[in-house]
Amino acid sequence: xxxxxxxxxxxxxxxxxxxxxxxxxxxxxxxxxxxxxxxxxxxxxxxxxxxxxxxxxxxxxxxxxxxxxxxxxxxxxxxxxxxxxxxxxxxxxxxxxxxxxxxxxxxxxxxxxxxxxxxxxxxxxxxxxxxxxxxxxxxxxxxxxxxxxxxxxxxxxxxxxxxxxxxxxxxxxxxxxxxxxxxxxxxxxxxxxxxxxxxxxxxxxxxxxxxxxxxxxxxxxxxxxxxxxxxxxxxxxxxxxxxxxxxxxxxxxxxxxxxxxxxxxxxxxxxxxxxxxxxxxxxxxxxxxxxxxxxxxxxxxxxxxxxxxxxxxxxxxxxxxxxxxxxxxxxxxxxxxxxxxxxxxxxxxxxxxxxxxxxxxxxxxxxxxxxxxxxxxxxxxxxxxxxxxxxxxxxxxxxxxxxxxxxxxxxxxxxxxxxxxxxxxxxxxxxxxxxxxxxxxxxxxxxxxxxxxxxxxxxxxxxxxxxxxxxxxxxxxxxxxxxxxxxxxxxxxxxxxxxxxxxxxxxxxxxxxxxxxxxxxxxxxxxxxxxxxxxxxxxxxxxxxxxxxxxxxxxxxxxxxxxxxxxxxxxxxxxxxxxxxxxxxxxxxxxxxxxxxxxxxxxxxxxxxxxxxxxxxxxxxxxxxxxxxxxxxxxxxxxxxxxxxxxxxxxxxxxxxxxxxxxxxxxxxxxxxxxxxxxxxxxxxxxxxxxxxx
Numbered sequence: 107x108x109x110x111x112x113x114x115x116x117x118x119x120x121x122x123x124x125x126x127x128x129x130x131x132x133x134x135x136x137x138x139x140x141x142x143x144x145x146x147x148x149x150x151x152x153x154x155x156x157x158x159x160x161x162x163x164x165x166x167x168x169x170x171x172x173x174x175x176x177x178x179x180x181x182x183x184x185x186x187x188x189x190x191x192x193x194x195x196x197x198x199x200x201x202x203x204x205x206x207x208x209x210x211x212x213x214x215x216x217x218x219x220x221x222x223x224x225x226x227x228x229x230x231x232x233x234x235x236x237x238x239x240x241x242x243x244x245x246x247x248x249x250x251x252x253x254x255x256x257x258x259x260x261x262x263x264x265x266x267x268x269x270x271x272x273x274x275x276x277x278x279x280x281x282x283x284x285x286x287x288x289x290x291x292x293x294x295x296x297x298x299x300x301x302x303x304x305x306x307x308x309x310x311x312x313x314x315x316x317x318x319x320x321x322x323x324x325x326x327x328x329x330x331x332x333x334x335x336x337x338x339x340x341x342x343x344x345x346x347x348x349x350x351x352x353x354x355x356x357x358x359x360x361x362x363x364x365x366x367x368x369x370x371x372x373x374x375x376x377x378x379x380x381x382x383x384x385x386x387x388x389x390x391x392x393x394x395x396x397x398x399x400x401x402x403x404x405x406x407x408x409x410x411x412x413x414x415x416x417x418x419x420x421x422x423x424x425x426x427x428x429x430x431x432x433x434x435x436x437x438x439x440x441x442x443x444x445x446x447x448x449x450x451x452x453x454x455x456x457x458x459x460x461x462x463x464x465x466x467x468x469x470x471x472x473x474x475x476x477x478x479x480x481x482x483x484x485x486x487x488x489x490x491x492x493x494x495x496x497x498x499x500x501x502x503x504x505x506x507x508x509x510x511x512x513x514x515x516x517x518x519x520x521x522x523x524x525x526x527x528x529x530x531x532x533x534x535x536x537x538x539x540x541x542x543x544x545x546x547x548x549x550x551x552x553x554x555x556x557x558x559x560x561x562x563x564x565x566x567x568x569x570x571x572x573x574x575x576x577x578x579x580x581x582x583x584x585x586x587x588x589x590x591x592x593x594x595x596x597x598x599x600x601x602x603x604x605x606x607x608x609x610x611x612x613x614x615x616x617x618x619x620x621x622x623x624x625x626x627x628x629x630x631x632x633x634x635x636x637x638x639x640x641x642x643x644x645x646x647x648x649x650x651x652x653x654x655x656x657x658x659x660x661x662x663x664x665x666x667x668x669x670x671x672x673x674x675x676x677x678x679x680x681x682x683x684x685x686x687x688x689x690x691x692x693x694x695x696x697x698x699x700x701x702x703x704x705x706x707x708x709x710x711x712x713x714x715x716x717x718x719x720x721x722x723x724x725x726x727x728x729x730x731x732x733x734x735x736x737x738x739x740x741x742x743x744x745x746x747x748x749x750x751x752x753x754x755x756x757x758x759x760x761x762x763x764x765x766x767x768x769x770x771x772x773x774x775x776x777x778x779x780x781x782x783x784x785x786x787x788x789x790x791x792x793x794x795x796x797x798x799x800x
Contacts, residue, residue, distance in 0.1 A: 124553075124554060124555055124556040125554055125555050125556070126555070126556055126557065126558055127555050127556075127557065127592075128557060128558075128561065128592070128784075128785040129550055129557045129561055129562075129563040129564060129592035129593065129640075129785065130563075130564055130591060130592045130593060130779060130783045130785040130787065131591070131592060131785045131786055131787060131788055132550075132552045132554070132555040132590065132591050132592040132788060133554070133555075133591075133788040133789075134525060134552060134587070134590035134591050134788075135521075135522055135525070135590075136522050136525055136583055136586050136587050136590050137587075137789070138587065138767075138768040138769075138771045138772045138789075139768060140518075140522075140583060141583045141584050141587050141767065141768070141771055142166055142764040142765070142767040142768040142771070143166065143167065143516070143764060144491060144515055144516030144518075144519060144583045145166045145515070145584075145764070145767050146163050146164060146165060146166065146492075146515040146516070147163070147164035147172075147492075147515070147762075148161060148162065148163060148164075148473075148484055148492060148494070148515070149161075149162030149163070149164060149172055149195065149196070149203075149204070149206055149207075150162050150204070150205070150206070150207065150412050150414075150473065151473065151475045151482055151484060151494055152207070152208070152209040152475060153209075153475055153476065153477045153478075153482065154209050154211070154212070154229065155210075155211055155212075157477055157478035158176060158177060158179070159176075159177035159475075159477065159482055159494070159496075159512060160174060160175065160176050160177065160188070160209060160214075160229070161174075161175055161177070161494055161513055162174050162175070162195055162206065162207060163175055163513070163515075164196075164762060166762060166763060166764035166767055167764050169756070169762065169763045170762025170763055171194045171219075172189075172194050172195045172196045172206070172219065173187050173188075173189045173194070173195065174187075174188040174189045174195050174207055174214060174216065175187055175188065175513075176188055176229065177512055177513070185513070188214065188227070188229055189216075190233075190235070190236065193216075193218050193219075193220075193225070193236060194218065194219035194220065195207050195216045195217065195218070195219070196217065196218075196219040197217035197219075197222065197249050197250060197251045197411070198219075198222065198246070198249050199217075199249040199250065199251040199252075199265065199266075199267040199411065200251075200267065200302075200411070200686070200687075200688040201686050201688060201728055201729050201758075201759065202409050202410045202688070202759075203251065203410060203411065204251060204252070204409075204410030204411035204412045204413070205251040205252035205253070205265075205410070205411030205412025206251065206411075206412070208253050208254060208255065208262075209229065210255040210257075212228055212229055212230040213226060213227070213228060213229065214226075214227050214229050215227075215239065215253060215255075215262055216236070217249065217250050217251065218236070220246065221242065221245070221246055222246035222247070222248060222249045222250070223238050223239070223240045223241075223242065223248075224238070224239040224240045224250050224253075224262070224264070224283065225237060225238055225239060226239050226285070238290060239262070239283050239285070239290065240283060240290065240293060241290055241291075241292060243270060247268070247269050247270050248266060248267070248268050248269065248270065249266070249267045249269075250264045250265065250266050250267075250281075251264065251265050251267075251411040251412070252264060252265045252304055252305060252306065252411040252412050253265070253306075254306060254307060254308055256282065256308055256312055257312060258311070258312030258313070258337075259282070259312065259341045260284070260285045260286045261282045261283060261284050261285055261341070262282065262283045262285060263280065263281070263282050263283075263296065263306050263308065263315070264280070264281060264282075264283070264306065265278065265279075265280055265281075265303050265304060265306065265411065266278065266279050266280070266281045266293060274686070274687060274690070275687050275690075276687055277298075278300075278301065278302050278303055278687075279295050279296075279297060279298040279303065280295075280296045280297035280298075280303050280306050280317060281293035281294060281295050281296060282294045282296055282341065294341075296315075296335075296342070296343055297317060297319075297333075297335065297343065300319040300320065300321045301320065301321040301322050301687075302319060302320050302321065302326070302688070303317055303318065303319050304317070304318045304319075304326065304361075304408055304411060305317055305318045305361070305362060305363055307363050307364060307365060308365070309365040309369055309371075310365060310367055310369065311369070312337065313336065313337055314334055314335065314336055314337065314365075314369075314371075315334070315335045315337060315343065316332065316333065316334050316335075316349070316363035316365070316371055316373075317332075317333055317335070317363070318330050318331070318332055318333075318360060318361055318362075318363065318408075319331050319333060320359075322690070322691040323691035323692075323694055323695060324691075325407075325574070325689075325692050325695070326359060326361065326407070326408040327359050327407040327408065327574060327604075327611065328359060328695065329351065329357065329358070329359055330351055330358075330359045330360055330361065330408075331348055331350065331351035331352055331360065332348070332349045332350040332351055332360040332363055332373055332375075332387075333346055333347065333348055333349065334346065334347050334349050334371065334387070334389075335347075347392055349371070349373075349387045349392065349394065350373065350375055350377070350385070350387070350394050351375075356377055356378075357377075357608075358375045358376055358377035359375065359376055359382075360373050360374065360375040360385075361373065361374050361375070361382070361405050361408055361413075362374045362405055362413065362414070362415055362416070364416070364417075364418055365418075366418040366426055367418070367420065368426070370386060370387075370426065371386065371387040371389070372384060372385070372386050372387075372397065372416075372418060372428065373385055373386075373387065374404050374405040374415065374416075375394070376607075376608050377394070379399065379401065379607075380607045380608035380609055381400070381401050381402060381403055381404075381607045381608070382403045382404050382405040383396060383397070383398065383399055383400060383402075383404055384396070384397040384398055384404055384416065384428060384430065384454065385397055386456070397428065397454060397456055397459065398454050398459055398461055400432070400434065400461070401434065401607065402432045402433060402434035403432060403433045403434075403604070403605055403606075403607065404416065404430055404431070404432040406472070406604060407572075407574050407575070407604050409572070409574075409575065413472075413473060414473045414474055414475065415430060415431055415432075415472075415473070415474065416428055416429060416430035416431070416474060417429045417430075417474050417475070417476040417481070419476055419503070421455075421502075421503055422501065422502070422503070425455070425456065425457050426455075426456040426457070427453055427454065427455060427456070427503055428453070428454040428456060429451070429452070429453055429454075429474055429476070429481055430451075430452055430453075430454060430474070431449060431450065431451055431452075431471040431472065431474060431483075431485075432449070432450055432452065433448055433449050433450075433605045434448060434450065448469070448470070448531065448578075448579070448605075449468070449469060449470040449471045449485070449578070450463055450471070451463070451464045451466055451468070451471050451474075451483060451485075451497070451506075452464060453503060453504060462504050462505075464497065464505065464506040465505070465506055466483070466485075466495070466497060466506055466509050467487055467490060467495075467509060468483065468485030468486060468487050468490060468493075468495065469485075469486075469487040469488065469579070469580070470485055470486050470487065470578045470579070470580045471483055471484070471485040472484045472485060477496070479498070479499060480496055480497060480498045480499065481496070481497040481499075482494055482495070482496055482497075482512065483495050483497055486578075486580035486581060487580060487581065488526070488528045488529055488579060488580065488581055489520075489523065489526060489528075489581055490511075490514075490580070490581055491514055491515045491516040491519050491580075491581045491582075491583070492514075492515040492516075492580070493511050493512075493513060493514045493515065494511070494512045494513040495509055495510060495511050495512060496508070496509070496510045496512050497509055498510075516583060519581065519583060522583075522586065522590075524553045525551060525552060525553065525586060525590040526551065526581065526586060527548040527549055527550070527551035527585070527586060527589035527590070527595070528548075528551075529546040529547065529548055529579035529580075529597075530546065530547045530548075530549075531544065531545075531546055531579060532544065532545050532546070532547050532596075532629075532632070534628060534629050534632040535628065535632070536601065536621075536624060536625055536628050537624045537628060541601075543598070543599065543600055543601055543625045543628070543629070544598075544599045544603075544606070545577075545596050545597060545598040545599060545629050546577060546578075546579040546596065546597045546599075547594070547595075547596045547633065547638065548585055548586075548588075548589045548594065548595040548596070548597075549563075549589065549594055549638070550563045550589050550590075550591075550592045550593060550594055551589050551590060552590050552591070552592065555592065557592060561640070562634075562637065562638070562639060562640035562641075562643075563592060563593060563594040563638075563639060563640060563643075564592075564593050564594070564639070564640055564643035564644075564645065564778070564782065564783055565593070565594045565595070565596065565630065565633060565634075565638075565639035565640070565643065565644050565645065566588055566593055566594070566595050566596075566645045566646070566647060566778070567595075567596050567598060567626055567629065567630055567644065567645070567646045567647070567666070568585075568595070568596070568597045568598065568646075568647050568648060568652065569598055569600065569622065569626050569646065569647070569648035569651075569652035569655040569656060569659075570597070570598070570599070570603070570648065570651075570652050571648070571649050571650035571651045571652045571653075572602075572603070572604075572650070572651050572652075573600075573602050573603070573614060573618060573622060573651040573652075573655070573696070574602065574603075574604055574611060574614075575603065575604060575651075576599050576603045576604045576605045577597040577598070577599055577603075579597075584771060585597070587771060587775075588775075591775070591787065591788065591789075592785075594633070594638055594639050596629060596630075596633060598625060598626050598629050600614075600621060600622040600625035600626060600629075600655075601613030601614055601621040601622070601625055602614025602618070602621060602622060614696060615695055615696065616695070616696070616697070616698045616702075617696075618651075618654075618693075618696035618697055618706070619654070619655075619658045619662075619678075619697070619706035620706070622651075622655045622658075623655055623658050623659045623662060623663060626646065626655060626659055626665075627659060627663050627665040627666075630644050630646075630665050630666070631665070642667065643667060643782055643783060643784070644665060644666045644667055645666060645667060645668045645669060645670070645778050645782060646659055646660070646666045646668075646669045646670075647669065647670040647671075647672070647774060648670075648671065648672065648674065649671075649672035649673055649674065649760065650672070650673055650674065650675075650729065650730060650759065650760075651674075651675065652672075652674070653671035653672050653673055653674015653675060653730070654671075654674050654675035654676075654678075654708075656669045656670065656671045656674055657669070657671050657674055657675070657676055657708040657719075657738065658706065658708055660708070660715055660717060660719060661708040661711045661712075661714045661715055662708075662711070662714065664716075666717065667717050667718075667781075667782045668717050668718045668719070668777070668778055668781050668782045669717070669718075669719050669720075670719070670720045670721075670722070670774045670777065670778075671719065671720075671721050671722070671735070671738075672721075672722045672723075672761075672770065673722065673723050673724060673727055673729075673730045673734075673735070673759060673760070674721070674730065674734070674735070675730055675734055676707065676708050676709040676734045676735070676737055676738035677707050677708075677709040677710075677733075677734060677737060677738075678693060678697055678703045678706060678707045679703045679704070679707060680709075680731075680733060680734065680737075681693060681730065681734065682694070682703070684731045684733070685728075685729060685730070685731075686728050686729060689729070708738065709737055709738055709741060712738075712741040712742060712745050713745070715742055715745065715747050716747065717747070717748075718747065718748035718749065718777070718781040718782070718796070718799070719738075719742060719747065719748075719749050719750075720749070720750045720751075720752070720773065720774065720777045720796075721735045721738065721739055721749070721750065721751045721752065722735075722751075722752045722754070722761075722770050722773075723735035723736075723751070723752070723753050723754070724753075724754050724756075724757030724758050724759065724760075724761065725753055725754060725755055725756070725757065726756060726757060726758045727757070727758050727759045728758065728759070729758075729759040730759065732753065735751060735753070736751070739751040743797045743798065746798050747798060748781060748796050748797065748798045748799035749796070749797050749798065750773075750777065750794055750795065750796045750797065752769070752770070752773065752794065754766045772789070772791045773791075773793070773794055775787060775789070775791065776789075776791045776793045777793070777796070780793065780796075780799075781796075781799065
């Protein structure tokens with residue numbers, strides 16, 4: 107993570123053979139159609155009792171429909187869709203969903219997107235018809251997520267979000283659903299009283315249940331609590347203990363509880379060090395012990411249900427081994443690991459407190475699923491798109507002896523390998539003396555073209571959403587679309603991002619719209635000063651919170667010459683009034699006083715805008731409602747700024763339909779090319795009308 111390396115010399119033999127053309131005008135086979143077709147998302151993976159792999163994939167070509175798929179039984183076979191065509195596996199609990207299905211034996215229980223009811227289906231019988239388990243409330247008023255089977259009482263235990271009384275303040279509880287009763291019953295409430303719940307997890311005997319809970323004004327990564335409940339013979343929780351997070355003197359956010367087969371409770375928390383590390387609960391004295399301490403993040407913020415950052419497995423000596431993924435950006439640690447990446451797959455020996463790194467091609471790893479003598483790992487790298495890989499152990503379970511891709515979000519991406527721009531992790535100075543921030547920089551890359559030595563490339567800077575989220579240096583054809591046409595691209599992890607510990611994450615508290623904007627501007631300046639970008643052709647884009655950072659950067663700073671906001675926030679006060687329960691107090695932590703709400707809302711400073719802006723908005727978005735885009739569009743149009751607004755029917759927070767993903771990408775490209783780029787793009791794209799332009 108040093109400063110930027112010098113740009114490659116255009117006088118090399120390879121460069122002499124290339125065609126010379128202006129940056130931004132290069133032709134590329136990575137088209138918007140290719141990108142939109144590669145936008146499959148993963149909604150989790152699971153293994154049944156026979157060791158067969160299942161995964162949930164979202165398909166842009168089917169309007170974003172999510173389908174549960176069974177992997178092939180043997181080499182050469184095709185995967186099989188489990189979900190009938192009239193169903194889609196997706197929950198909208200907390201709007202962001204996740205944890206939409208669970209498999210046990212030959213049965214899957216899943217949330218159906220259209221009505222949000224839970225259904226039971228056989229995964230053994232072909233064309234098995236799903237059977238509803240939860241009541242029909244006349245619409246998608248009640249959602250379920252993050253469920254587990256309780257074999258002791260033949261029931262399903264899950265988180266429920268109930269919007270029957272209030273859509274803005276729904277009641278969240280942990281409930282159980284009887285699996286033996288042929289008539290549909292109202293779910294039984296097991297745990298209630300807090301604003302939010304996640305990770306209900308039962309021990310092997312079904313006698314104890316662990317869960318995570320938190321309440322306003324906290325988000326789960328600010329402060330949360332780990333509880334353990336003892337289950338009586340009638341299925342009720344008759345006693346409960348707060349295992350972590352209850353001491354107000356200790357700031358922590360426990361997450362991802364998991365029972366070992368021997369009845370020990372493991373979880374991840376960031377007490378003391380500020381980094382999410384693995385810990386173990388000592389039941390006899392209600393104490394917590396660290397399993398292994400490292401300045402690294404072994405978990406991610408709880409934006410979606412059902413995350414699985416580690417698995418507890420048994421060694422051949424029947425001792426606990428913890429297979430885990432963790433993120434570490436320490437230069438010293440990266441040198442020690444001799445790996446080109448910041449995300450690692452490791453095996454922790456609980457008894458010896460040792461950590462072994464598994465050598466796998468992925469440099470970014472998210473969820474892990476334990477198989478029969480193997481692991482299934484969701485991950486990616488600079489040359490691998492989001493994929494699921496089967497990792498086979500040696501006998502001691504200390505090394506990976508085989509690595510096989512089982513599913514890929516873009517199986518044909520390797521066809522474009524010669525066009526891939528590899529990300530370079532950069533560390534750049536912020537406006538705070540002695541403080542750094544991070545980004546992934548992608549230089550222009552095309553095996554056929556080069557630009558003249560005198561020209562510097564246009565730069566598109568991306569500000570990620572969340573804002574408590576992060577960007578990762580993995581293959582994203584949406585980025586390669588730009589770089590293969592001669593754009594430089596930088597993806598910024600501004601202060602407030604995840605992956606660098608609590609202190610880095612909390613830089614944004616009370617300063618949203620300041621730190622993120624400053625860091626994005628500092629990153630752009632760093633690249634310009636390093637000769638990596640043209641200071642007169644700097645553009646910025648972002649979605650959701652990244653859309654807010656985009657608008658704020660254009661309103662309050664003069665670094666960028668144009669911007670694209672995807673479902674971004676223009677009015678902070680309106681967002682606080684209209685957004686959903688999960689984030690309804692989040693913004694207070696990020697902004698501060700009423701004066702700050704006014705002074706940091708781009709809608710209140712339309713007179714400061716002077717450069718072109720294009721806006722994209724889903725009309726069913728409940729996180730950032732359409733009024734946000736419409737208000738800023740109308741104000742900028744009246745002011746005379748070049749502006750365009752694209753609205754999509756049927757889209758929510760984030761675009762899932764292939765045609766909309768394609769249109770958004772192409773219109774950003776032609777918008778920037780026409781208004782800032784000073785070049786003619788090679789693609790034939792019909793631009794939309796831009797108000798106050800031409």
